[in-house]
Amino acid sequence: MQELTTVKTVHEEGSWLFTVRNQYGEQEEFILVPCDDSAEQRSTSSRPVADDGVAAWVNRCTHEAQRFDTGRGVAIRDGQLICPRHGSMFNACSGDCDNGDAAGTTLPSIDITVSGDGTVYLTDDELTFVHEGGVDEDDGPDSTSHISF
Template sequence: MQELTTVETVHEEGSWLFTVRNQYGEQEEIILVPCDGSVEQHSTSSRSAADDGVAAWVNRCTHEAQQFDTGRGVPMRDGQLICPRHGSMFDACSGHCDNGDAAGTTLPSVDITVSGDGTVYLTDDELTFLHEGGISEDDDGPDSTSHISL
């Protein structure tokens, strides 16, 4: 169990981005977003944190893998994440989309838990926390650009 941030921080900032390594050794970006637990749940995944005001999703639209958070926070309106490329809107609590190019899809969820004091923990056994923020160009790849040819 890895401590991430607090529910209060997610609500104040509007979202919280972090990087993990998945079970295949690849890096992925994950977003925490404010979630009103009273919204109807369309997803069958179990995220105990949704009732505590936050949900976690892989940081990409299901339509064309467009990132929601590109370093400036997740665009949201009325409890929905907005794909910045085509405008599909995903319910912040369930991850379900019922409009636009991504209609009928659900965002890949990430298991988190919120403690009694509002601390958010990564509890997904398939993911290893690497750092706060997105994947930087320095995270994976060569130490120099000498491999580039013109």
């Protein structure tokens, strides 16, 4: 188990972006989002929903891999994550999308556990927590232009 953050922090900040490394050494971004699930969501969801106040999803839309959080937090309205590119909305607790270009898809999740004191832990054996925030993109040139005059 690797400690990530707290449920309280996720709810106060609205989301929590972090980077993991998979078994192949590749880094990938995930987000923790508030999940205030209800009995109705449990009965209508096609998969289990989080029951500890947070859910963990990959930080990209299933339609065109658009990032939900680019470093400023995830846009969430009425318990739905909103894709900033096409507006598809994903249920924060189940990851299911029933509208827009991503309709019929579900966000990939990872295993997390919430302890009795509200601490969120990464419990996915195939992933290693790297750091809070997104994948470091500082490895390229300082300028996006390689043209000289």
